[in-house]
Amino acid sequence: MALLEAKGMGVDFGGLRALSEFNIEIEPSELVGLIGPNGAGKTTCFNLLTGVFAPTEGDVIFDGKSIAGKKSYHINNLGIARTFQNIRLFKGLSVVENVKTAFHARMKYNLLSGILRLPSYWREETEIHNSALELLSVFDMADLADANAANLPYGKQRQLEIARALATNPKLLLLDEPAAGMNPSETQLLMDTIRLIREKFNIAILLIEHDMKLVMGICQRMVVLDYGMIIAAGTPDEIKNNPRVVEAYLGE
Amino acid sequence: MKPNFKMYFINAGLLLVVFAVISVLLQLRVFNPFHEHLIILVCINIILAVSLNLSAGFLGQLVLGHAAFMSVGAYAAAIFANAIGATGTPGLLAALVVGGLAAAVSGIIIGVPALRLRGDYIAIITLAFVFIVQSLMLNLNNILNVSEGSFLYPLASLLNATGGAQGMTVSRLTTFEAAFFVMVITVAVLVCLVRSRHGRAMIAIREDEIAAEASGISTVYYKILGFTISAFFAGVAGGLFAHQVFFIEPLDFDFVFSIELLVIVVLGGMGSFTGAIIAAIVLTLLPEFLREFQLWRMLVYAVLLIAMMIFRPKGLMGSYEFSVQNILKKFRGGRA
Numbered sequence: 097m098a099l100l101e102a103k104g105m106g107v108d109f110g111g112l113r114a115l116s117e118f119n120i121e122i123e124p125s126e127l128v129g130l131i132g133p134n135g136a137g138k139t140t141c142f143n144l145l146t147g148v149f150a151p152t153e154g155d156v157i158f159d160g161k162s163i164a165g166k167k168s169y170h171i172n173n174l175g176i177a178r179t180f181q182n183i184r185l186f187k188g189l190s191v192v193e194n195v196k197t198a199f200h201a202r203m204k205y206n207l208l209s210g211i212l213r214l215p216s217y218w219r220e221e222t223e224i225h226n227s228a229l230e231l232l233s234v235f236d237m238a239d240l241a242d243a244n245a246a247n248l249p250y251g252k253q254r255q256l257e258i259a260r261a262l263a264t265n266p267k268l269l270l271l272d273e274p275a276a277g278m279n280p281s282e283t284q285l286l287m288d289t290i291r292l293i294r295e296k297f298n299i300a301i302l303l304i305e306h307d308m309k310l311v312m313g314i315c316q317r318m319v320v321l322d323y324g325m326i327i328a329a330g331t332p333d334e335i336k337n338n339p340r341v342v343e344a345y346l347g348e
Numbered sequence: 349m350k351p352n353f354k355m356y357f358i359n360a361g362l363l364l365v366v367f368a369v370i371s372v373l374l375q376l377r378v379f380n381p382f383h384e385h386l387i388i389l390v391c392i393n394i395i396l397a398v399s400l401n402l403s404a405g406f407l408g409q410l411v412l413g414h415a416a417f418m419s420v421g422a423y424a425a426a427i428f429a430n431a432i433g434a435t436g437t438p439g440l441l442a443a444l445v446v447g448g449l450a451a452a453v454s455g456i457i458i459g460v461p462a463l464r465l466r467g468d469y470i471a472i473i474t475l476a477f478v479f480i481v482q483s484l485m486l487n488l489n490n491i492l493n494v495s496e497g498s499f500l501y502p503l504a505s506l507l508n509a510t511g512g513a514q515g516m517t518v519s520r521l522t523t524f525e526a527a528f529f530v531m532v533i534t535v536a537v538l539v540c541l542v543r544s545r546h547g548r549a550m551i552a553i554r555e556d557e558i559a560a561e562a563s564g565i566s567t568v569y570y571k572i573l574g575f576t577i578s579a580f581f582a583g584v585a586g587g588l589f590a591h592q593v594f595f596i597e598p599l600d601f602d603f604v605f606s607i608e609l610l611v612i613v614v615l616g617g618m619g620s621f622t623g624a625i626i627a628a629i630v631l632t633l634l635p636e637f638l639r640e641f642q643l644w645r646m647l648v649y650a651v652l653l654i655a656m657m658i659f660r661p662k663g664l665m666g667s668y669e670f671s672v673q674n675i676l677k678k679f680r681g682g683r684a
Binding site (some may be wrong): 170172178180185187189193200201203222225261 | 554567
């Protein structure tokens with residue numbers, strides 16, 4: 097059974113149709129690319145899948161449950177994590193605090209134990225501090241743990257955002273243009289990171305990307321959007337030779 | 349991470365020294381009753397400042413009506429204490445709990461609709477709440493003008509016996525000891541709160557609400573929780589205030605006072621309890637030393653705020669917290 101299945105998902109912003117008849121199936125631990133020209137509806141699609149907006153039509157089934165119209169935090173707790181096109185870190189906090197914050201839903205001690213600092217507080221805080229450092233070391237960032245998140249170089253900020261998303265223990269990770277604004281060596285590093293994530297955490301990834309080399313290189317399957325509609329879907333080779341895709345990108 | 353009991357003892361010891369010094373000075377009459385009154389007001393304003401800092405500084409919500417929660421707490425505590433004829437410190441503490449709970453309930457009532465929305469609605473709604481509470485209290489006697497059979501009659505007759513809500517007489521129960529320890533407990537609870545996972549969730553909301561929600565944090569829940577806790581302690585401060593000044597009227601808790609509290613938090617540093625405490629002490633005592641310039645006070649505040657925004661936009665302390673542990677660490681060259 098597919099991990100995520102969108103059936104005829106669409107949204108209307110007061111008459112403006114941002115996305116319609118969107119169908120996708122993602123299998124566990126599959127890497128799917130979502131591409132399309134600017135304004136095609138890619139980020140809107142992410143926003144619908146993660147509950148930033150509720151779809152006005154269609155349904156989304158995740159892990160056997162309908163998640164259409166559920167709140168963002170609830171969808172995250174069910175197992176979909178995401179990053180943002182314009183990086184959204186907790187800029188005033190340290191690198192490790194950024195990651196620890198995302199462990200929130202996995203922690204159990206209640207308000208009173210936290211205020212009175214009962215043993216459960218110390219145990220869980222120690223646990224997540226170590227898990228956060230472990231997660232950061234996967235990204236070679238353990239030595240930056242106490243640095244301020246806002247002071248990181250651009251590429252590291254992207255990686256931290258991915259680390260934070262992984263801290264919520266997702267089954268599906270949505271990456272919104274992770275290579276945007278990166279230089280070639282940073283992009284290469286990112287590709288390695290994405291491969292590493294799939295090997296190490298065994299999760300499915302849906303990737304929005306403009307960098308064709310990156311998407312073609314690592315995705316098994318791709319979906320192409322234009323004007324809010326799917327115009328093509330298939331393997332990278334099929335997409336490359338699809339006349340409609342070529343037209344959408346290069347014009348007639 | 350482990351509890352560092354040595355640091356707890358050192359911190360508790362330092363607080364006891366401060367407490368003992370002030371007590372001795374009061375005993376020896378170096379401090380006269382007016383000084384004692386000022387010290388108690390400082391304690392009350394610290395409670396108000398740190399609790400407002402929770403919602404404004406840590407949760408990042410622009411709250412313009414903190415004095416209204418104080419007002420609700422003051423009246424609830426006073427009515428409760430008058431009704432049961434509370435005496436002594438136990439009576440005071442019971443009244444403070446009632447005041448705090450009443451303020452917390454009012455916090456939930458206005459927080460639930462306001463905090464479900466993003467943006468600055470909370471500023472507008474808390475601002476309105478100040479005026480609602482004020483006119484409610486000014487007109488409470490008319491509203492409660494009921495005949496003897498009504499279930500509200502006991503409350504109405506109690507209010508009449510104590511002068512009514514426009515000017516209620518309260519017995520004086522607040523002592524320096526009570527104010528000091530309630531202040532210490534408030535600060536300790538709030539410091540522990542912001543360093544727990546719940547506090548981390550609140551800070552995440554301040555930093556980026558959308559990212560917090562995407563990281564699995566129910567932003568609505570934590571906004572309401574933080575706002576309610578903040579209101580609770582404002583209510584406790586209101587209870588202490590009522591039993592200190594023993595005559596309360598709605599204009600004690602006006603909009604200007606709300607803004608003064610916000611000034612304290614902004615000057616001290618949004619997100620620093622140390623800053624809030626220092627600013628509360630300074631801005632409570634300063635007007636007393638500058639009594640001749642009473643009229644100029646608000647002007648000075650305004651100039652101070654503008655200067656602060658230009659030269660130190662993060663406030664006196666930014667997000668720095670004073671900690672004995674860190675100071676010891678520095679002395680030992682980072683090994684402790």
